[in-house]
Amino acid sequence: MLSSLPRRAARQLRGVAAPSLRGAARPLSTAPSDAPEEEPETKKLTMVAAINDALRIALKTDESAVVFGEDVAFGGVFRCTMGLRDEFGEERVLNMPINEQGLVGFGIGLAAVGSTAIAEVQFADYIFPAMDQICNEAAKFRYRSGAEFDCGGLTIRAPAQAVGHGGHYHSQSPEAYFAHTPGLKVVYPRDAYTAKGLLLSCIRDRNPCLFFEPKILYRSSVCDVPTGDYMLPLGEAEVLSPGEHITCVAWGAQVHTMARACERAAAEGVSCEVIDLQTIAPWDMHTIRDSVQKTGRLLVTHEAPLTAGFGAEVAAAIQDACFDHLEAPIARVCGADTPFPLAFEKLYLPDELKIYDAIMRTVQY
Amino acid sequence: MVHVSEFDKIYNDAQRQGRISFYMTSRGEEAASVGSAAALQPSDMVLPQYRELGVFFWRGMTMAEIANQLCANALDRAHGRQLPLHTGSAERNIIYVKSTLGTQCPHAAGVAYSLKQGGGERVAICYLGEGTSSEGDFPSGLNIAAVHGCPVVFFCRNNGYAISTSSSDQYAGDGVAPRGPAYGLPTIRIDGNDLLAVVAATQRARAIAIEQRRPVLVEAMTYRIGAHSTSDDDSAYRNPHAPEQGWDSERAYWEARSPIIRFGRYLQSLGWWSPQMEEDLRKATRKQVIKSLNDASAAPKPNNAYLFSDVYDEPSWLQRDQEAALNAHLDKYPEHYPAVVR
Ligand SMILES: Cc1ncc(C[n+]2csc(CCOP(=O)(O)OP(=O)(O)O)c2C)c(N)n1
């Protein structure tokens, strides 16, 4: 069956790690829409520097913005808030006592009366003490007051996902817990460029947003990032590379692992449509649906455990929307249903080869 | 304390050389863990934070045992699943370390309540840093323990820092001790670098916990001489100013007051100790530590079957199916997983 598939050059997928900026960046421009858009000035930045840049722009363009979290004053344990205290002062860049529910609750309060609250939770694994504040408070603030109040000005940043040696509590991907609570937006960048644009969108969005930063990319993702102010749309997936035989969906660092698997499959003549979901909640069902109606096959992969991971939601909705188009069962390649283990990280993770194998099984079904 | 100190040096370096994934020293705080452990009975339950290596040694955990955990090898009883120093021992009544700050505080109240119900003369000791005292679980633990008369000693190591955050950014009041009386706990603040003070205060706290069936709070004032961990560069934030004139830096001031130096001097004044004896002890200990590292590094890695065990008491069909699928995958692509132990 495979031999009947057209051969595709692996080259097609190469651009995934650092997608072309042309047309993708949306600088905030006051120029009239019929004026030719100028190519934005860019700089090679790491994801840490891009996030730092976004925070600086947020503090500069919005006088009410406050950045706070554990250890943020000296620059944060991952250095994302470096230099901000010197530039914007002690009153706008705050160290927080170690108390996640407290600092998130503080952010809800700030946002409830109109300030812009940019919280850092030191690791996504430590967001759970704040679960009540996030799921029962932030998520319901607007609904329960008939929109008289909201805390849309709240954004919570947290480093997430595997890093190679993080063990149980420096590795988790908790997106599904929060995607299960209506009222929250949940976002994952895949590189420095999307990190800056999506973070600025989260900060300015009128809903509480969780922004999970794949910590393994902090220094390894380097790409051209516009130096100015730009936002990337929330709620929109991005097709990174078009393909014919199977739609492959991931987010965060897993986009890169998946793209490598797709390259491997391309060498076998399988053409994959590579999609970065980017926003987990509310997710872009339509882009995935359109893609699957074309390819007839879907694979979703995430680091979080398989059971009740967000892949389950994608699979359920797509089988509903695309039942007549599907030529194979939807494949999920995910973390194991275990805690995140230090010694077995390589086996736990949905690695390139597991994804490749699932792609091949799906197209050969 | 010298054991802890030499162990810290070798394993901190081992992390730098890539031989272990992570490490945290107890430098300057050895008296807090060793002294408090010495004041307890082996049957007392320990709920550690993560900087309590001295407790592990005092309870009889061997260097080899700890080394196996640090190297995440097949001999580690928890099968290499957790970060270095995140260990424990059911046999020695030490509940496992985890990274989540403060959660041990309400656990300690529950453990102590159960020990009280059991009728014996056992207490729980709950360690926490001053940074962790800001977590909601700390006052929760204090309050529940006080309301229900739980025999637990909350032992706070106030070492001045929580990663980069100095205690002045952690609380605006007078440290952690005043929170004890607020919740109804007999409380004492001690010089945590004075080994004998730590022993005496913990003994007394234990006695109150047993005799009066109530929790006690101890705040041991000490100083974190080392970086927070091997992931941390403390030069980016450490206060350069000494608390008194005559010292080059805050750290130099505290190094001169480290518990090993102070207790050594005290022993010398009694004629029981000398710098030569300390040097000999350090040398002998260092040898032992290096041997533990070499042995643990040479041991095989844990079998991958331990990825799926212990999630539940018995694996569910999910773990069983996923294990079978993983094994089939490894059979199909063996050359891609050379390091896997099956
Ligand atoms: C719930 C939670 N939040 C944040 C962290 C990250 N973190 C690890 S150690 C630490 C500092 C703790 O300081 P302290 O309690 O004073 O202990 P010390 O390191 O000084 O011994 C922080 C913030 C964590 N492990 N758990």
Ligand SMILES: [Mg+2]
């Ligand atoms: Mg501390």
